[in-house]
Amino acid sequence: xxxxxxxxxxxxARAAGVSIAAVSLALNDKGTLSQETRARVKRVAxxxxxxxxxxxxxxxxxxxxxxxxxLRPLDAIGSYTLNGVDFFSRLLAxxxxxxxxxxxxxxxxxxxxxxxxxxxxxxxxxYVVAEPEVDDPVVRRLEDRDIPYVSLxxxxxxxxxxxxxxxxxxxxxxxxxxxxxxxxxRDIVLVGGTDSNGxxxxxxxxxxxxxxxxxxxxxxxxxxxxAGIRGGRAVAARLxxxxxxxxxxxxxxxxxxxxxEELREAGVSVPGRTLLATASDSEHAxxxxxxxxxxxxxxxRLAEGAVDMLHGLIHGTPVAERVRLPTSFFVRESSSRAG
Amino acid sequence: xxxxxxxxxxxxARAAGVSIAAVSLALNDKGTLSQETRARVKRVAxxxxxxxxxxxxxxxxxxxxxxxxxLRPLDAIGSYTLNGVDFFSRLLAxxxxxxxxxxxxxxxxxxxxxxxxxxxxxxxxxYVVAEPEVDDPVVRRLEDRDIPYVSLxxxxxxxxxxxxxxxxxxxxxxxxxxxxxxxxxRDIVLVGGTDSNGxxxxxxxxxxxxxxxxxxxxxxxxxxxxAGIRGGRAVAARLxxxxxxxxxxxxxxxxxxxxxEELREAGVSVPGRTLLATASDSEHAxxxxxxxxxxxxxxxRLAEGAVDMLHGLIHGTPVAERVRLPTSFFVRESSSRAG
DNA sequence: GAACGATCATAAATCGATTTATAACAGTAT
DNA sequence: ATACTGTTATAAATCGATTTATGATCGTTC
Numbered sequence: 001x002x003x004x005x006x007x008x009x010x011x012x013a014r015a016a017g018v019s020i021a022a023v024s025l026a027l028n029d030k031g032t033l034s035q036e037t038r039a040r041v042k043r044v045a046x047x048x049x050x051x052x053x054x055x056x057x058x059x060x061x062x063x064x065x066x067x068x069x070x071l072r073p074l075d076a077i078g079s080y081t082l083n084g085v086d087f088f089s090r091l092l093a094x095x096x097x098x099x100x101x102x103x104x105x106x107x108x109x110x111x112x113x114x115x116x117x118x119x120x121x122x123x124x125x126x127y128v129v130a131e132p133e134v135d136d137p138v139v140r141r142l143e144d145r146d147i148p149y150v151s152l153x154x155x156x157x158x159x160x161x162x163x164x165x166x167x168x169x170x171x172x173x174x175x176x177x178x179x180x181x182x183x184x185x186r187d188i189v190l191v192g193g194t195d196s197n198g199x200x201x202x203x204x205x206x207x208x209x210x211x212x213x214x215x216x217x218x219x220x221x222x223x224x225x226x227a228g229i230r231g232g233r234a235v236a237a238r239l240x241x242x243x244x245x246x247x248x249x250x251x252x253x254x255x256x257x258x259x260x261e262e263l264r265e266a267g268v269s270v271p272g273r274t275l276l277a278t279a280s281d282s283e284h285a286x287x288x289x290x291x292x293x294x295x296x297x298x299x300x301r302l303a304e305g306a307v308d309m310l311h312g313l314i315h316g317t318p319v320a321e322r323v324r325l326p327t328s329f330f331v332r333e334s335s336s337r338a339g
Numbered sequence: 340x341x342x343x344x345x346x347x348x349x350x351x352a353r354a355a356g357v358s359i360a361a362v363s364l365a366l367n368d369k370g371t372l373s374q375e376t377r378a379r380v381k382r383v384a385x386x387x388x389x390x391x392x393x394x395x396x397x398x399x400x401x402x403x404x405x406x407x408x409x410l411r412p413l414d415a416i417g418s419y420t421l422n423g424v425d426f427f428s429r430l431l432a433x434x435x436x437x438x439x440x441x442x443x444x445x446x447x448x449x450x451x452x453x454x455x456x457x458x459x460x461x462x463x464x465x466y467v468v469a470e471p472e473v474d475d476p477v478v479r480r481l482e483d484r485d486i487p488y489v490s491l492x493x494x495x496x497x498x499x500x501x502x503x504x505x506x507x508x509x510x511x512x513x514x515x516x517x518x519x520x521x522x523x524x525r526d527i528v529l530v531g532g533t534d535s536n537g538x539x540x541x542x543x544x545x546x547x548x549x550x551x552x553x554x555x556x557x558x559x560x561x562x563x564x565x566a567g568i569r570g571g572r573a574v575a576a577r578l579x580x581x582x583x584x585x586x587x588x589x590x591x592x593x594x595x596x597x598x599x600e601e602l603r604e605a606g607v608s609v610p611g612r613t614l615l616a617t618a619s620d621s622e623h624a625x626x627x628x629x630x631x632x633x634x635x636x637x638x639x640r641l642a643e644g645a646v647d648m649l650h651g652l653i654h655g656t657p658v659a660e661r662v663r664l665p666t667s668f669f670v671r672e673s674s675s676r677a678g
Numbered sequence: 679g680a681a682c683g684a685t686c687a688t689a690a691a692t693c694g695a696t697t698t699a700t701a702a703c704a705g706t707a708t
Numbered sequence: 709a710t711a712c713t714g715t716t717a718t719a720a721a722t723c724g725a726t727t728t729a730t731g732a733t734c735g736t737t738c
Contacts, residue, residue: 006461006484008724019688024726031727032686054458056724058394059693065458066446080436089432096431096447097419105446105457107405108435118444119393119404122345145345286625347694358718363696370697371716395694398723682737689730694723701718708711 007050016044027052058123066105067310068124069095070138072131075111076195077226086253086282087299088130091152094303095128102311112138122147126314128306131197132157150310152302154198162321163313165305166198167297169279173206175329176249176277176295177214183337185246185275186216191235191259193225193251203251203279219245223255229284232258240266247275247335253282256292260334276334290333297327346389355383366391397462405444406649407463408434409477411470414450415534416565424593425621426638427469430491433642434467441650451477461486465653467645470536471496489649491641493537501660502652504644505537506636508618512545514668515588515616515634516553522676524585524614525555530574530598532564532590542590542618558584562594568623571597579605586614586674592621595631599673615673629672636666 013020018041025031026041033041058064071088074080092108099106109121127149132139136157142149151157151164180188190207193200204220211218221238223231232255239245240262250256256278263270270276270290278285281294305323312319352359357380364370365380372380397403410427413419431447438445448460466488471478475496481488490496490503519527529546532539543559550557560577562570571594578584579601589595595617602609609615609629617624620633644662651658 006724009726010724020725021688021690021727022686025687028726034686037687051456051461052458053398053724054460054462055394055397056693057458057726059392059398059695059724060726061693062726064394080439090428092435093428093431096435100419100447100449100457103457105448105459107444107446108439109444110439117390118439118442119391119396120444121393122390123393345694348696349694359695360697360718360720361716364717367696373716376716392694395723396696398694398725399696400723401696680738683735685732685734687730687732689728691728692726696722698721699719702716704713704715706711706713708709 006053007048009050009052012041012045012048012050015048016041063125063314064123065103066107066120066124067099067307067314068107068109068121068127070109070112070127070129072129072133072136072138073195073197073225075138076133079226080110087280087297091130091299091303094300095307098304098307102307104311106307112141126150126310128152128303128310129155131195131199134196148310148313150306150313151198152306154202156196156198156201163309163319164198165302165309165323165325166202167302167327168324169199169202169327170206170209172279172295172297172327172329173203173249174210175327176279176293177207177210179293179329179331179335180247180249180275180277181214183247183275183335187219187243187245188216188247188249189219189221189239189245191232191248191250191255192220192222194222195225200251207249223258225252228252228254229258229261231255232260233262235259236262236266239263240268244268244274247277250276250278252280253278253285253292253294256294256334257284257288260288260290260292271334271336275337277329281330286332288334293330293332293335295327295329298325301325345392346387348389348391351380351384351387351389354387355380402464402653403462404442405446405459405463406438406646406653407446407448407460407466409448409451409466409468411468411472411475411477412534412536412564414477415472418565419449424591426619426636430469430638430642433639434646437643437646441646443650445646451480465489465649467491467642467649468494470534470538473535487649487652489645489652490537491645493541495535495537495540502648502658503537504641504648504662504664505541506641506666507663508538508541508666509545509548511618511634511636511666511668512542512588513549514666515618515632516546516549518632518668518670518674519586519588519614519616520553522586522614522674526558526582526584527555527586527588528558528560528578528584530571530587530589530594531559531561533561534564539590546588562597564591567591567593568597568600570594571599572601574598575601575605578602579607583607583613586616589615589617591619592617592624592631592633595633595673596623596627599627599629599631610673610675614676616668620669625671627673632669632671632674634666634668637664640664 009020009023013023026038096106129151131153134156139157154166155161155164208218221235223235236259277293279295281296285292285294309319348359348362352362365377435445468490470492473495478496493505494500494503547557560574562574575598616632618634620635624631624633648658
């Protein structure tokens with residue numbers, strides 16, 4: 001690596017005719033310098049366009065002005081190529097933007113347990129951990145290193161921690177299920193994921209509560225997150241054997257697409273015989289034919305909420321706790337009896 | 340900030356019964372240590388799960404394993420809230436993922452000239468600069484600091500620099516214009532942006548070349564990128580006065596939506612009287628009614644190409660130069676005469 | 679004029695690594 | 709015993725900042 005030019009504190013000190021200590025104290029408004037010296041140093045520094053080296057500065061444990069983002073579900077899948085998976089790419093972009101708007105940087109960091117970890121990982125000011133799992137080792141690692149973090153999605157790794165921002169999964173599920181019910185569906189299947197995160201847990205709990213309340217029998221099937229469309233097809237194949245339901249609510253858009261394909265190939269009409277929807281909107285869902293009804297969790301708002309909370313935690317200012325943000329349910333052709 | 344626990348090189352040295360120098364040399368496979376010592380130190384370090392502090396290390400000018408991303412068009416607009424603007428959020432997410440897949444971090448960095456710049460900005464290993472402008476001061480700043488960078492979109496700030504990755508704008512324009520022509524359009528308007536970047540330049544040049552080749556008169560209007568839908572409406576208002584064209588090709592999806600709205604309100608049928616398309620696909624374009632035909636520039640591929648090129652530049656390995664990547668044109672209702 | 683307080687600036691230690699120059703040692707030749 | 713090689717480990721300088729302890733200067737006061 002070529003060495004960078006980099007103006008150092010020494011250059012400023014020389015130009016201002018003071019010691020490097022004076023420069024540091026002046027620029028950070030500390031110590032007991034005279035107003036005059038302080039002003040002069042600041043002026044000189046500004047003229048030279050001096051900027052303190054972030055690394056040397058961080059070495060003394062000043063905040064780095066940068067946070068990390070860990071996407072646990074993608075760590076689990078082992079692939080970060082997000083083709084057609086809207087939620088995480090929207091979340092990622094939104095988090096970067098939210099961080100930037102607050103004057104801090106944001107880095108996507110892969111599985112903190114895989115080695116080698118990216119060099120920076122443990123020098124960041126804090127983390128947003130998306131959908132941690134029960135006993136999540138990444139959460140443990142962050143706690144070991146005393147790195148502040150907030151969870152995006154309920155923090156099932158630390159049920160007592162109040163520092164999380166989540167979509168209102170109960171509301172989402174109720175919206176979809178009410179919609180199904182009002183179209184006359186009685187046998188409604190939930191297709192969930194297998195990761196032990198808050199989203200899966202809360203969606204299933206909400207589903208069970210709703211079915212119990214409606215006096216309908218719950219039927220839950222699961223497909224691994226990583227299986228994608230294939231997972232949806234496998235689940236649908238089982239449904240074809242066990243009994244075709246009136247409606248299917250899939251956790252992910254890709255599962256929904258798989259279910260759609262498998263059912264249609266077997267001659268089951270969607271939405272004619274079976275209604276279909278997904279709890280997380282995606283390009284897949286929107287461009288499927290028929291387009292699949294979906295819940296938009298508004299990852300942009302979630303990202304902003306999480307970044308705000310983390311920012312507060314890092315700076316020791318009071319923050320909102322256990323935040324649940326509303327979602328939107330978009331009815332599309334796959335669940336419209338009229339269509 | 341509470342001080343972090345952090346195992347230091349000293350802890351490892353003590354545990355292995357050697358000096359800190361020996362530890363450093365062993366772990367970096369440098370110097371003249373015996374195989375035995377080297378192995379022992381490595382074993383101890385692994386046992387303790389030691390990881391060298393990225394900052395202390397960077398202080399000595401080792402690569403940081405992190406690159407930056409600057410989105411110049413958004414710097415220009417002054418807002419990073421990317422509502423409905425697909426291209427940059429997809430680019431952002433894809434770049435983060437591409438970087439991560441190569442074991443490096445990626446940070447979104449705002450305008451390097453605005454102060455204060457994020458602390459890290461000048462410590463990063465390199466930059467991807469999206470759509471630099473003519474005489475772009477950010478490019479100059481990076482060069483001043485000897486920070487390697489590649490341009491995403493032709494580097495009009497440094498016409499001789501071969502280090503850029505761009506969409507094939509000539510191909511995109513030809514695809515759309517041929518499509519318009521085959522539907523019988525003769526009076527085809529181009530609506531471009533006002534930023535002086537490679538995309539605007541190349542799109543307009545391709546348009547002019549194509550119209551010249553086809554023996555048709557060029558008609559170019561412009562709307563500022565920041566004006567969004569409103570800018571599109573303003574342009575369309577002018578078209579209504581000056582003469583309604585057979586087809587309109589807008590640079591951005593938002594401009595296209597604005598044109599669509601204004602024309603329809605004036606009673607001009609789209610696609611009946613006037614065909615419409617945009618050179619950059621977006622959610623806006625897909626969900627408009629009628630859906631607007633659009634070019635997908637595949638920001639994911641562009642991001643990967645740029646990250647690869649930058650990675651090569653940083654490590655001094657040979658890289659491809661002046662890369663043009665193909666695009667896809669999706670015909671939708673807004674330009675389908677049959678529909 | 680000596681002693682004392684205020685006020686202001688600086689020297690020097692420190693953060694945790696990398697890297698160079700040097701030292702310690704064993705083995706061989708003289 | 710001395711000198712000379714290699715081989716291997718370490719001491720110490722360095723990166724660019726922050727921060728504490730110290731010191732210098734000046735004006736008051738007795």
